[in-house]
Amino acid sequence: MASTPSLSINQRRWKKFKSIRRGYASLLILLGAYLISFLLPLMINNKPLLVSYEGEWSSPAGREFLGSLPLVGGLAPSSFDPASKYGEEGVTGEANYRELQASWEDEGSDNFIIMPLYPFAPNEDVGVDGNESFVEPFADDGHGRLRPFGTDDNGRDVLARMAYGFQVSMSFALLIAILEYLIGIPVGAVMGYFGGALDLVLQRIMEIWHALPFLFLIIIIVSFVTPTFSLLVFLLVIFSWLGIATQMRAQFYRERARDYVAAAVSIGVPTRTILLKHILPNTLVPIITFFPFALVGGISALVSLDYLGFGMPPPTPSWGQMISVGLSNITKYWLVVVPFSAMFLTLTLVVFIGEAIREAFDPKVFSRLR
Numbered sequence: 001m002a003s004t005p006s007l008s009i010n011q012r013r014w015k016k017f018k019s020i021r022r023g024y025a026s027l028l029i030l031l032g033a034y035l036i037s038f039l040l041p042l043m044i045n046n047k048p049l050l051v052s053y054e055g056e057w058s059s060p061a062g063r064e065f066l067g068s069l070p071l072v073g074g075l076a077p078s079s080f081d082p083a084s085k086y087g088e089e090g091v092t093g094e095a096n097y098r099e100l101q102a103s104w105e106d107e108g109s110d111n112f113i114i115m116p117l118y119p120f121a122p123n124e125d126v127g128v129d130g131n132e133s134f135v136e137p138f139a140d141d142g143h144g145r146l147r148p149f150g151t152d153d154n155g156r157d158v159l160a161r162m163a164y165g166f167q168v169s170m171s172f173a174l175l176i177a178i179l180e181y182l183i184g185i186p187v188g189a190v191m192g193y194f195g196g197a198l199d200l201v202l203q204r205i206m207e208i209w210h211a212l213p214f215l216f217l218i219i220i221i222v223s224f225v226t227p228t229f230s231l232l233v234f235l236l237v238i239f240s241w242l243g244i245a246t247q248m249r250a251q252f253y254r255e256r257a258r259d260y261v262a263a264a265v266s267i268g269v270p271t272r273t274i275l276l277k278h279i280l281p282n283t284l285v286p287i288i289t290f291f292p293f294a295l296v297g298g299i300s301a302l303v304s305l306d307y308l309g310f311g312m313p314p315p316t317p318s319w320g321q322m323i324s325v326g327l328s329n330i331t332k333y334w335l336v337v338v339p340f341s342a343m344f345l346t347l348t349l350v351v352f353i354g355e356a357i358r359e360a361f362d363p364k365v366f367s368r369l370r
Contacts, residue, residue: 016360023356026349037167041065044160046121046128047079048097050114053086060097061116086111096129098145119145120157122164122317131155137334150334152325156315158334162342164317169346172229173298176236177291184241185287188248189275193256199249210242215310222310232311236301240294244287251283285361292354296347303343319343 007015018024042049047060058081066076083095101113126133130143135151137158149158191199218235225231255261256279264274305311306320314321319339326335 013360017356020356020359022352023354023359026352026356030346030349030353033166034170037163037170038068039065040163040167041068043116044118044120044122044163045116046097046119046124048101048113048115051081051086051097051111052113053111098130118160120147120160122156122160123315124156125315126155128155131157134329134332149338150332152322152335153329153332158322158338161317161322162319162338165319165322165339166342166346168229168312168317169299169302169319169343170295172233172302173295175233176240176298176301177294179233179237180241180244180294181287181291183237184244185248185280187241188245188250189252189280189283191245192249192252192254193271193275193279195253206242206245209239212239214239218305218310226313227311229312232302232305236298240297244290247286247290248283251286252279255279255282289354289358289361292350292357295350296354299343299347299350 036043041047041064042061045061045064047064049059049061051058051060060079060081063077064079067073067079069076081095083093086095086100088095088100097113097115098119101115104111104113125131130141130145131151132141133151133153133155135141135147135155137150138146138148139150141147141151147157147159149162151157152161187202191202214235221227221231221235252275261274261278264278269278302311302318303320303323306318307324308320309324311320312318319342322339323336326332326337326339329335
């Protein structure tokens with residue numbers, strides 16, 4: 001009878017995580033929503049997926065999608081098409097594809113437009129024909145188009161801004177969490193393993209750096225330069241890595257006194273190998289379990305900065321900016337309820353994932369002493 005192969009510790013942890021249905025389902029939902037958010041230019045946009053005009057074909061939404069991709073987006077052609085390209089004489093701005101589609105259908109023209117599933121962009125305002133301020137949820141905007149979550153004070157569609165704001169918030173939080181780990185883990189490892197004067201000097205530097213008033217620093221910098229996504233990530237990372245470094249220092253300081261480290265040193269194992277292959281794997285459990293909560297901190301930080309006016313520059317779709325607009329127009333309940341609900345649901349899913357990871361990585365689960 002063939003014996004069943006034993007599972008590794010990581011396989012057992014993954015199996016345990018999958019058995020926690022609330023956390024596993026939250027991971028699938030959040031991961032699926034984030035991946036789909038990169039397709040938003042093809043699903044929620046006022047630019048068409050396909051335009052056929054006098055035998056010529058074009059895809060403004062497709063070009064915008066290519067332009068939104070990380071790293072390669074700067075190489076994509078512009079998605080802007082002037083109205084004159086489609087026969088709208090005397091109009092200097094971009095074509096209004098919704099109106100153009102209705103016009104061609106009424107005329108029975110051979111030209112046609114295929115719009116995305118939801119034909120509104122997050123940044124188009126009352127300057128675009130067909131947008132009105134403070135349209136209530138599930139009400140007609142006066143042009144025969146349903147707005148499920150209404151519009152804000154500038155006539156911008158709340159559903160579109162909420163969806164794009166999700167991608168901005170998640171990308172921001174993920175980037176901050178990854179970068180703070182890349183900085184904090186090696187710095188904390190060096191401090192904890194080598195100790196001595198190096199540890200003492202780095203601790204004093206970290207204490208001084210941590211004492212700096214972060215919000216005041218943001219205010220000073222924003223008063224001189226326009227905040228951007230990259231700048232805000234940089235400002236948050238240079239402070240957020242301190243907590244990870246402190247935790248890793250404690251983990252490496254504890255592990256270096258173990259017998260297996262002394263044995264590795266005694267037989268001449270290189271220091272780099274001891275750090276990366278012996279100590280690091282035994283210190284990652286608290287770091288991995290903390291990662292989802294680092295995402296919560298990143299999302300909350302961006303929302304807070306946007307609400308205070310020190311975050312992403314307008315008209316970038318942002319939950320914090322949406323909440324600020326809603327509180328300024330408190331009688332328009334949907335402007336507060338929608339972004340708060342989106343933020344609440346996202347953070348709840350992240351917390352469920354974090355709790356499941358913490359339970360799956362709990363050493364007591366696989367301890368022989370239980």
